[in-house]
Amino acid sequence: MFYGQDERWEDGCDYNCQCVDASKGHYQCAAKCLTFRDLPPECSVLPAPQGKCCPIINCPQGIVVNYPDGYQPQ
Structure with missing residues (x-):
């Protein structure tokens, strides 16, 4: 192509x-998709939702994961 x-x-x-x-x-x-290293042990990486490519980071309330400016999960 x-x-x-x-x-x-x-x-x-x-x-x-x-x-x-x-x-x-x-x-x-x-x-x-971003590659996450050194996530807090309380956080987990969930599979990408149906129709999406990138996994989701799941952390308990009070733990914030900073994403680069303009990043939109795909």
Whole structure:
């Protein structure tokens, strides 16, 4: 499949990609889902909801997990 300049596409549940230089066939991809390391032991990682790709972090009240600005689970 060929993508044009600035065209975006999804690579399954793994990556969001964009063509950055169509004349050279260059593209960039970024992971769709965050990887959580060193979560508090009280928190758990739940499977992605149906129709979504990314797992959900479940923590008890009072424990806050900070997400990057603009992050939206996919």
